[in-house]
Amino acid sequence: MSSGSAARSEPRSGRPRATSRDALERIALELFAEHGFEATTVEQIADRAGVSRRTFFRYFDTKADVLWSEFDAEVQTLHRLLAEAPAGQSLTEAVKQAVLTANHYGVDDVASLRARMEVVTNVPALNAASTMHYDSWAGALAEFAARRLGLQPDDLIPQAIGFSALGVCRAAFDQWVARRDADLISYLDQALSAWQTGFAGLEQ
Numbered sequence: 001m002s003s004g005s006a007a008r009s010e011p012r013s014g015r016p017r018a019t020s021r022d023a024l025e026r027i028a029l030e031l032f033a034e035h036g037f038e039a040t041t042v043e044q045i046a047d048r049a050g051v052s053r054r055t056f057f058r059y060f061d062t063k064a065d066v067l068w069s070e071f072d073a074e075v076q077t078l079h080r081l082l083a084e085a086p087a088g089q090s091l092t093e094a095v096k097q098a099v100l101t102a103n104h105y106g107v108d109d110v111a112s113l114r115a116r117m118e119v120v121t122n123v124p125a126l127n128a129a130s131t132m133h134y135d136s137w138a139g140a141l142a143e144f145a146a147r148r149l150g151l152q153p154d155d156l157i158p159q160a161i162g163f164s165a166l167g168v169c170r171a172a173f174d175q176w177v178a179r180r181d182a183d184l185i186s187y188l189d190q191a192l193s194a195w196q197t198g199f200a201g202l203e204q
Contacts, residue, residue: 138162
């Protein structure tokens with residue numbers, strides 16, 4: 001997910017060019033941890049990366065986009081995968097398979113994702129804005145459910161499907177970050193499988 005054109009500006013202070021989205025994200029997260037999100041500037045990120053400010057904006061529209069770009073890309077992937085879901089596949093199975101396919105994080109990604117979420121959680125403005133991103137994720141599922149059910153995306157049942165799936169996926173994400181003992185996909189699979197059945201059969 002980190003492709004793009006190479007920077008044409010000369011690297012500063014002999015540092016190598018950072019021409020990937022992933023490299024800029026890593027450097028930005030380092031600076032956020034060192035100085036705080038609000039005190040870190042785009043210029044500081046670009047300078048440490050050895051690229052120009054213009055290069056930064058080839059990848060991100062704002063400093064905050066560093067934290068949400070992968071998540072927003074996942075939302076777009078969900079829209080595409082759900083649009084391609086086979087007609088004979090059940091609604092909940094289509095949702096489950098789309099979510100599992102759209103997520104590609106492994107154990108090695110925990111540290112960077114934890115760093116992102118710590119910044120989002122600890123900066124009030126970012127925490128407040130996170131609702132918009134989560135709503136977009138749930139909205140992708142609600143739109144698909146509405147098409148399948150002949151309803152509107154903002155009707156009760158499509159909304160319930162979208163937000164209930166979001167809830168179990170956020171629970172899976174939190175468990176994965178806390179435990180670091182498996183890929184995210186295993187937690188999502190378990191949570192969504194329980195969601196599919198309405199959590200039936202879980203009581204002893």
